[in-house]
Amino acid sequence: MHRSATPDVVVVGAGMVGAACAEALSAAGVRVLVIDRDGPAAGTTASGEGNVLVSDKEPGPELDLAVASRAEWDVVRGRLPEQVADIEWEAKGGVVVATGDPEPLTAFAAKQQEAGVAAQVITPAEVFDLEPLITRRVTIGVHYPDDAQVQPVLAATALLAAVRERGGEVRSGVTALGVRQSRGRVVGVDTSDGDIACGAVLNACGPWAGAFGAAAGAPIEVLPRRGMILVTAPLPESVRHKVYDADYVGAVGSGDAELQTSTVVESTGAGTVLIGSSRERIGFDEAVRVRVLRELARKAVGLFPFLGDVPVMRAYGGFRPYAPDHLPVIGADPRVVGLWHATGHEGAGIGLAPSTGRLITELFLGLTPHVDPSPFRVDRPAVIAS
Structure with a gap:
């Protein structure tokens, strides 16, 4: 994607979850721009152990997502460019x-x-x-x-390398300040580097997702x-x-x-x-x-x-x-058309990232979701205060 081209989606946040969403979207042919106020994997991703776990979750929606994501990790690793494919993946159990x-x-x-x-x-x-x-x-x-481990910084940067290889763009040192709307839908994102026109914005700001949601006119409890x-x-x-x-x-x-x-x-x-x-x-x-x-x-x-x-x-x-109910927040915001969220994974973001990216892509393109998205919806009581 040339800098002058209008991206379909601007992903705010270049950590593991944002990178996985950008990678999945770009693999499906969506034009993606990733921005981060610091740089790739500079926040939560760099402070984790790289856990890819199915062993620590009670039966329910998060375990379903974890099992699907463990399988999706194998798919995503197969899409990585050869020069960055070594992400220290260890299927150690x-x-x-x-x-x-x-x-x-x-x-x-x-x-x-x-x-x-x-x-x-x-x-x-x-x-x-x-x-x-x-x-x-x-x-x-x-x-x-099935428990595994990955080096999280290597993994996130490899996913972003795949985005670039497909014509997407990653910009570091760019702070998202809010979104621009026209007739009730997103038409761009306001940043410290100027306005960026786009069709949609994905809030993948990790622990700071609540603050960006509020700045975008759609606060969430993260x-x-x-x-x-x-x-x-x-x-x-x-x-x-x-x-x-x-x-x-x-x-x-x-x-x-x-x-x-x-x-x-x-x-x-x-x-x-x-x-x-x-x-x-x-x-x-x-x-x-x-x-x-x-x-x-x-x-x-x-x-x-x-x-x-x-x-x-x-x-x-x-x-x-x-999030207060300990489930990720994945999907479209009902209050601002064109605003999406992928956050709230707590300490499981490394493991859950591939299926989160796939689910965001399926919902964005109107495809059949590979897991039930309803438990992760944005408009649930724990996430949007009444």
């Missing part, structure tokens, strides 16, 4: 363990099995075969072969939830899967504003070990809280005792976008 009463975890796995998820309950001995360095306090485990991650020094192979304790599932679905931590431990291709996770509703406060890091470290050592002797190289964190 996940192992969830309990160190106390095994019944809640086995019951959760049974519900997921009924929903079609590959979830194999395994004995402690089988857990130790998969993860030799894990604590011997494990009472039960569940193996999820709020920031902060998470922190520790990174160890590089190690020989030590953690083979994505491993987390059974408390993680409860923390994912909780709406509690107070600090919650649960143990997630995994290795990267570089040999470092990532340790999470925390969830805390503190607005956009960026202060590093030592008590959060200490709690993450303490719980990680409880799961993998060898980590007590491993130095932590750095810590990082960021804000994840959540």
Whole structure:
């Protein structure tokens, strides 16, 4: 797309979700322009672990989207330009363990099995075969072969490279200020770089989606939830899967504003070990809280005792976008014709991005959706205040 050409859609936000939506739209022949006030993957995407999980979701709409998106990841990776195709994709599988009463975890796995998820309950001995360095306090485990990991910054920038290869455009350092309307529908977006004419605008601003929605005349209830991650020094192979304790599932679905931590431990291709996770509703406060890091470290050592002797190289964190009902917001805004939203994925945006992009594309083009879009609609009570 030449700079003088009018895009069909301006995507506001060059993180994983915005990039996936732009990639899916461009693959379907839609002319796309992506703008971001910073640059590709500079916000929430850069502060995550790269989780592609089906193991942490209760049966329901988000799990349905996660299962579809896990399959869609394979499709999307096949569309990436060869020179950027290495996004450190690891189909390593996940192992969830309990160190106390095994019944809640086995019951959760049974519900997921009924929903079609590959979830194999395994004995402690089988857990130790998969993860030799894990604590011997494990009472039960569940193996999820479909869990995977990706390097999120590489993935988002590769998706945007695919957009460019198809004639789309990506502009960094451009802040979206609002939308222009004519006769009740979007005809452009106002930016710090001037007005951009377009047929539609997609709000993929992550934790800042509520603010952009308000600026566009269509406020939505999407709020920031902060998470922190520790990174160890590089190690020989030590953690083979994505491993987390059974408390993680409860923390994912909780709406509690107070600090919650649960143990997630995994290795990267570089040999470092990532340790999470925390969830805390503190607005956009960026202060590093030592008590959060200490709690993450303490719980990680409880799961993998060898980590007590491993130095932590750095810590990082960021804000994840959540809606009060813990479901993503995907679809057209009924109040402003031509305004669309793709946000609210909280900590699952990396995993859910491909199906989110596909769903936005299907709805935009009037195609049959591959998953039921109604649970994610913009005009639900939790998202649009009455």
